[in-house]
Amino acid sequence: MNDVSIVAPDGGEVIELGPARVRILEDGGTTAHRLGICEITLAPHSDGPPQHRHAQHDEGFYVVSGTVRFTVGNTVRDAPAGTLVMVPPGAPHTFANLGDQPAVMVNTFTPDLYVEYFRDLRDMIAKGQEMTAQKTIEVMSHYATTPATDFA
Numbered sequence: 001m002n003d004v005s006i007v008a009p010d011g012g013e014v015i016e017l018g019p020a021r022v023r024i025l026e027d028g029g030t031t032a033h034r035l036g037i038c039e040i041t042l043a044p045h046s047d048g049p050p051q052h053r054h055a056q057h058d059e060g061f062y063v064v065s066g067t068v069r070f071t072v073g074n075t076v077r078d079a080p081a082g083t084l085v086m087v088p089p090g091a092p093h094t095f096a097n098l099g100d101q102p103a104v105m106v107n108t109f110t111p112d113l114y115v116e117y118f119r120d121l122r123d124m125i126a127k128g129q130e131m132t133a134q135k136t137i138e139v140m141s142h143y144a145t146t147p148a149t150d151f152a
């Protein structure tokens with residue numbers, strides 16, 4: 001018999017990453033690693049990661065509250081609550097919360113590969129390392145993810 005996962009509103013694994021709070025809702029353990037799901041809360045006036053590309057997974061963002069600014073290459077779009085953004089492998093992207101209130105997104109990864117990225121960042125911070133853009137890029141590289149500096 002397959003077990004069903006139910007995560008309560010105060011459940012999940014919470015990871016504090018500076019201006020971002022990540023709550024892992026599905027780490028792939030229930031889905032045979034086909035799907036990972038996180039809830040990301042971005043503090044007001046905060047940037048996300050450096051613009052990057054994933055080679056081995058799709059990433060989805062559903063904006064639950066606030067407005068999130070997505071940058072895809074040279075294109076900038078504001079995504080208010082109710083917006084879904086799907087990022088296929090190879091597409092450059094990043095996000096930020098420029099607003100005065102926290103922004104909340106549900107973030108999906110297919111397959112679940114990228115969930116471990118958040119745990120690695122947490123562990124890096126716990127060891128006393130600062131979460132700089134360069135360190136973030138280094139951790140991303142363990143998950144078939146590279147910085148996006150050219151937008152061809």
